[in-house]
Amino acid sequence: VSVGVFGNNICLSHSNTSHSEEEMKMGYNIVRYGRPLWQSMWNGMTYDVPRERYRYLVDIAITKLCGGTLNWEKHWQRSATALMACTICIYICPLSRMARDLVKSHMATIITAEDSGKKHLIGYPSEPMLSEGALTLLSRPGVELDVLKELDLVGKEGGVIDTGNRGELCARILLLSARRQQILSFREENCENYPTFSAHQLVTAYLCKLFSSEFPHEKFQHLAAYDIGFTHFIALDHTPDESTLQLCWDRGAAIIYQRNQPGADIALVMCHRDEKKLAVLNIQVKNHARPESRGVRNYAVANGLRTSMTLCKTCAHLEDSSVGIYIQIGEAYANKPKFETYYYGEGRNRHGNMTFNFSSDAEEANRLVVLGLSCFKLDQQYHEVIRSLLQSWIDISMICRPTEFKFLCRMFPVVYGSHATKRAKEINNDNDEDAKDYLINKRWKSDEQVEQDEEWSEEYE
Numbered sequence: 190v191s192v193g194v195f196g197n198n199i200c201l202s203h204s205n206t207s208h209s210e211e212e213m214k215m216g217y218n219i220v221r222y223g224r225p226l227w228q229s230m231w232n233g234m235t236y237d238v239p240r241e242r243y244r245y246l247v248d249i250a251i252t253k254l255c256g257g258t259l260n261w262e263k264h265w266q267r268s269a270t271a272l273m274a275c276t277i278c279i280y281i282c283p284l285s286r287m288a289r290d291l292v293k294s295h296m297a298t299i300i301t302a303e304d305s306g307k308k309h310l311i312g313y314p315s316e317p318m319l320s321e322g323a324l325t326l327l328s329r330p331g332v333e334l335d336v337l338k339e340l341d342l343v344g345k346e347g348g349v350i351d352t353g354n355r356g357e358l359c360a361r362i363l364l365l366s367a368r369r370q371q372i373l374s375f376r377e378e379n380c381e382n383y384p385t386f387s388a389h390q391l392v393t394a395y396l397c398k399l400f401s402s403e404f405p406h407e408k409f410q411h412l413a414a415y416d417i418g419f420t421h422f423i424a425l426d427h428t429p430d431e432s433t434l435q436l437c438w439d440r441g442a443a444i445i446y447q448r449n450q451p452g453a454d455i456a457l458v459m460c461h462r463d464e465k466k467l468a469v470l471n472i473q474v475k476n477h478a479r480p481e482s483r484g485v486r487n488y489a490v491a492n493g494l495r496t497s498m499t500l501c502k503t504c505a506h507l508e509d510s511s512v513g514i515y516i517q518i519g520e521a522y523a524n525k526p527k528f529e530t531y532y533y534g535e536g537r538n539r540h541g542n543m544t545f546n547f548s549s550d551a552e553e554a555n556r557l558v559v560l561g562l563s564c565f566k567l568d569q570q571y572h573e574v575i576r577s578l579l580q581s582w583i584d585i586s587m588i589c590r591p592t593e594f595k596f597l598c599r600m601f602p603v604v605y606g607s608h609a610t611k612r613a614k615e616i617n618n619d620n621d622e623d624a625k626d627y628l629i630n631k632r633w634k635s636d637e638q639v640e641q642d643e644e645w646s647e648e649y650e
Contacts, residue, residue, distance in 0.1 A: 215388055251326050254272060261326060276365055292309065320421040340578070367398045367566070389462075399566065408530050409557075452471070452494065470514065477520075517560050525560070
């Protein structure tokens with residue numbers, strides 16, 4: 190199966206070494222995935238207790254992510270970027286020096302390089318043990334907040350991480366942070382157990398960790414028998430089928446759907462605790478400054494989150510057990526956060542013809558609408574840095590020459606939005622006033638960002 194950053198399947202192989210039932214329950218079997226290093230070290234250690242083996246491997250993973258030291262502050266910017274890149278799947282600009290540094294000292298993988306060897310397209314393929322190390326380091330007091338602040342600064346400098354709106358990026362941060370908090374709480378309550386961050390836990394408990402106390406958890410009790418378990422995200426380059434879902438479930442990975450795919454943006458894989466059948470939690474993320482019309486939102490909630498929109502036709506039987514979440518975390522609902530629940534399903538009218546029911550009055554719900562960043566369980570400091578990240582908009586074409594921009598578009602197998610296309614026209618035609626107006630006026634920006642854009646335009650002119 191072709192899964193990973195830009196579809197490469199590096200580090201997706203796994204060993205056939207068997208693990209005990211206790212090791213499987215605690216999630217220690219993740220050492221069989223990724224580089225052979227982890228399984229070899231696991232087998233070669235003399236510790237009798239699996240917990241001690243796991244802790245030793247986590248220290249190795251942290252050391253490698255931090256450039257050869259357990260002190261992540263020694264290589265502050267690169268370590269922070271590495272921690273985020275191997276978990277929430279951010280793309281590093283091939284034109285930046287950061288790309289080479291991450292490959293050299295922070296476990297990144299080169300996917301392709303320019304003939305001159307000066308520009309590198311890199312990524313962090315799915316590797317559960319690296320994600321375990323990253324989440325362990327992020328769990329230390331104050332580290333997660335510092336890393337997010339550094340990520341925000343790196344993004345605002347431009348030319349390092351991927352271009353575009355930050356809604357999906359922030360959603361992945363929030364989803365993974367709640368997952369980490371869920372495992373930490375379990376460790377505190379069950380001192381004799383020490384599960385990995387990919388260990389399977391209840392979906393209902395996870396949603397309560399993710400959202401504020403106003404979350405209508407009573408309408409999602411039909412998920413009480415389902416588990417969830419993920420430590421990182423995988424960017425797919427194809428429409429997933431059930432075998433892909435099983436692969437992601439085994440590796441403790443969440444899914445980022447193909448870029449510009451209609452419908453959901455993210456999927457969390459769930460598994461029934463007794464029946465072992467899979468389901469998905471489809472998530473669509475919006476980061477709008479103005480509220481969308483109710484009709485547009487209802488259509489996206491009802492139809493855009495269906496599994497038929499995101500999975501192969503062979504996964505049609507997963508529709509009944511799957512759930513969709515529509516998240517709007519932009520400034521549109523900053524002062525009016527709220528939850529809405531709906532039930533969407535097939536039915537038949539009195540003539541026997543198939544119809545689709547979309548109701549907000551049902552006792553059970555399979556659609557959740559989250560309006561506003563305040564719906565998430567965040568303290569004030571985290572809320573401020575996430576808000577800052579949400580308002581970042583980095584256009585790579587603003588910080589490179591025309592030839593570099595064209596090279597960049599060739600290396601990235603994605604379709605850039607109209608803002609980048611307009612900027613490319615402006616670079617090649619200084620008289621394109623419409624493009625300049627589009628850049629400054631048509632995007633939602635703060636006054637400071639508009640002034641900065643004008644300064645950059647004057648420099649390049």
